[in-house]
Amino acid sequence: MRRQAPKINGETPFMPPFACSTIAHSAFAMLGLNCLLASSAFAEPPEAPWHRRPLRIVQTLLREPDVVGYDVDGVMRFVRESRANCLVINGGGIIDFFRYDSEMANPNPFLEDRDILAELSEACHKEGIKLLARVDFRGAEEARFRKHPDWFAAGPDGEPKPLQNGLRPTCFNGGYRNEYGIGLIRHLLETYRMDGVWYNSVHSRGACYCAVCQEKYRAATGESIPVLPDADDAFLGPEMARYRALKAQWGLEHLDRVRQAIKAFGDDRVLVGEVFGMFGVSVPLTGGIDVYTVSPYFDFLIGKAFLDDGQYPFLAGSTIRFLKALDPEKQAVLLTGAHRNSDRQIFEPPLELEGWLWEAIANGGSIWNALIAGSHPETFLDRRNPLATRIPFDFLARREQASMGMKPSADVKVYYSGATRERFSGGFAAAIQGAERVLLQRHIPLGFLTDNNFTDESLTGVRALVLPSAAALSDAEIERIRAFVREGGGLVADFQTSLFDEQGQSRGGFGLADVFGCDTAGEIKTTDRNFYQRIRRRHPVLASAGDTDILLNGARTLLCEIGADSGAQAICSYIGPIKSQPPERSWIGDADTDHPTIVVNAYGKGRVVYFANEIMRLCLEDGHPDFSDVLGDAIQFAIGGPPRIETDAPPSVHLALLENGAGAYALSLVNHTSAPWRPVRYRAPLEDITIRLDLGDRSLSDFEIWAADGPIQVERIDRCARIRVQRLQTFSSIAIYTKQNAP
Incomplete structure (x- = not known):
């Protein structure tokens, strides 16, 4: 039976028959x-809710004058041409794009005598397009602030916090977000055929000393909120640790209130929000909201990654892999755009954007195309690339049923340690991306494993685990890693992995010393220039090294020792430095040391490779074959068999x-x-x-x-x-x- 090729733009591509009974x-x-x-x-099953199916989202982020002569037909034409199944439109908060009978309302001054949200929601409903309202409660102008100053964030002296982008900032406990904000959300869902809410800028930066926050902190600790300079460095210090933990809790309580308000209108109404936190540390910690912890409150997960956000083409795929690790049952959506995020009126280079989008889709992701330049492409100043997502959207639409339940199939999982990201952020992102880069170049199926989802089930089918300088590990994590390796799993780790507990307290040695077959000697060397490694013995982890007695070293190296009763092998050892100038003195007498830089060990049925330097970070920031080839060979050795x-x-x-x-x-x-x-x-x-x-x-x-x-x-x-x-x-x-x- 011949399966007809789909028509695209009215044309049918040539395709020969697909014979189901024929294998070749x-x-x-x-x-x-x-x-x-x-x-x-x-x-x-067909009853899967709409937000659990592949999402093809278009957002037109309106500026105030865009409501003048707003062309609903033009917007819907763009949605159809894009092959989108969901549209995100401005709701309210900073600027209201509808009229709302509230003393705190701030209607768009350009609103005409019409209700564009009513018109648009009816048009979307007729065509089966889901519609989300964008809300933003990060702050309000001075005039609205004066109506309820007690609803807003305050400094240590009780006075209002300084303006941020012309807005008085808010906090998670204040009335602006919880009384006005939730009331506005209820009004949107009661009045219009909205399918949910896009909560923009959920986070609230820094400490708040308003009366509500002070009272809640005192009830929890018996003390007042510490007073420190209003700077990120001070806020991230140990003095504010209890406050940060409570603030994160308050953020989740606020999201729970928002979610309950939305779900009162039906389980099919969704909450999704703009949250940062995959590699960035400052915003999640100072803002109190982290994708790592808030994912249970959202109906699908968003990862923001515009082309101008990252210099590596695999960041889009990396974002999806991370979101899939946080919750494999929810849709993972790449928030990106045909327009730049930094210079919002200008298009992204189309060929590069094409690869960016396919990276996300190949890893099981959906796409959110954020356009921040007008109501629809005919109104844009730059109209060169508005339908960049049409072909990827068409692909997602045609394989919607086929892709349900699909998840990354991983031979190797890269361990994402949230405790390490929080407490030892230097080089954290680079180490993870360096490991990813090597695995992608080796074509080894990979995925993420996050510490908040680290279970025996999460290791099913995994042949090797990669720990990119996972410095802060709990006793429970260490024991599960031990059990995995003992039963035949491979392990590759580097630098300070397991040297600290989940609170960042030093263990005085590796928690995984028995697995690595070595322990720290207690000193870190800066080895970023003129440092090398002596090859002590040939081994499969050096299969690609070639005819050399030394390897390059770089970044930092943790001096280690192999105990006399250990069966581990030192493959390479620390040398350094051999200075480069003057060249006549570029030599060293005795290059041998007792500090291994590459250690191979057998633990139970598993194979283990430990690198004393920051090899995974170096695979990204340097990329020399002495890093990328050796790490690739080490991972292949740890897998312990032919690649899938x-x-x-x-x-x-x-x-x-x-x-x-x-x-x-x-x-x-x-x-x-x-x-x-x-x-x-x-x-x-x-x-x-x-x-x-x-x-x-x-x-x-x-x-x-x-x-x-x-x-x-x-x-x-x-x-x-x-x-x-x-x-x-x-x-x-x-x-x-x-x-x-x-x-």
Whole structure:
């Protein structure tokens, strides 16, 4: 039976028949990313709520004058052309885009004698488009502040906090957020056919000394809030630790009140908010709201990552992997935009944005296209790239049922330690991204494992765990890591991993010393220039090192020692420094030391590699083969067997593997092969890529081509699926169906 190719822009791409009974065949799409099919084999029950399905969100963030002559038909035309299923529109808070009978209301001065929210909500309802109202209660202008000064944040002297961007700031306990704000949300949901609320700028920076906060702090501690200079450094110090913890609790209590108000209108009404915290530390800690802790309050999870936010093309995929680790059952949404976040009137380079979006989708993410330049593209000053998300949105729409229940399939998980991020943030983000970079370049299926979801179940199917300088670990975490390795799991760790407990208190040695086979000697050396490592013995972790007696060192190195009764092996040892000037004296007499920099150990049934330096950070910030190749070889050694994916694709092609737990997989390829500078203006197409996917105790039964730039062939070879991609321009995706092998 021939499956008809979908029509896109009125045209049908050429595709040969898909014969379900045939294992080895190919599919071809002449129009690039137009070979898009969905399969009921991936489907979850149809009653799954709308916010648990792939989301294709467009946000038009209105400026005050944009309401003049607001063109509802033009907005809906844009939503249809974008293939969006959800629209986010201004509601109220700082500026109200509707008329509201409240003394604290602040209606847009450009509002005409019409109700654009009523018109737009009716139009969206008729077309099956979900509509979210954007609210923002971070502060109010001076005139509204004077009506209820007790509702706002105060300094240590009880006086109002200084203006921030022209607004008097608020706190989580004050009446502005809880009486006025929640009242406004109720009014929006009572009056309009809104499907939920987008809570912008949830956080509240710094300490608040208003009467309510003082009373709540005194009730919890018996003391007054400490008075310190209003600066982030002081606020993040130990004197404010109790206040920070209570403030975070108050933030969750506020979100719970908001959520209850919304859910009173039905379980299908959603709350989602703008929260930071994957790599940034300052905003979550000073603002009291962290995506790490607030995810239970939101109906789907948002990660903000615009092109101008990050210099690495895998940040979009990294964001989705992180959100999936926080809560794999919720939709993970990349908040990005066709317009820049820093210079909001100007478009993002389209070719680079294309790869950015496919990175998120390949890892199981949804997309939020935030446009901050007018009501719809015809009104934009820059109209060069408004429909950048149309083809990715079309892909998500056509595979909606197929993608339900899909989660990252990981041979290796990168451990994300929230306690380390909070207490030892220097180099934290770089270490995690460096590990990711190596895994992506090696085409090893990866995911995140967060410490707040660290369970035995979270390690199911994981072959190796990577700890990027996870300095602060609890006793429970350490014991679970021990058990994982003891039963045959691999472990790769570096630098200060397990040297402190979850409160940041020194253990006086590694908590995982028995697993590493070594312990700290108590001294950290700065090794960022003219420092090296002596190769003591050849080993598989140096498989790519080549003909050399030394390796480069960098960043910082923790001096370590291997005990006399340890069975661990020192693969390399610390040298340094060998100064570079004058060159005649660029030598050292005795390069041997007793301080290993690479230690290999066997613990139970597992393989362990410990690096005394910051190798994972160096894989990102330096990238020299003595870091990236050695870390890659170490991870492969720790896995302890052949990789599940083998391919001849270059490192510039990122592979992502998803699975639904019922024997169905989605394998996607994103091509980042381009000129060595940003923004990407040219992407080099690749030919004849072969991928071998080991299916374990299952075998290939069928497949579908979801997206292709050219012919793709799939065939069964023993327990493997061999995929040949004859041409990869940007993105290809293949669904793999498997069946259980007979015993």
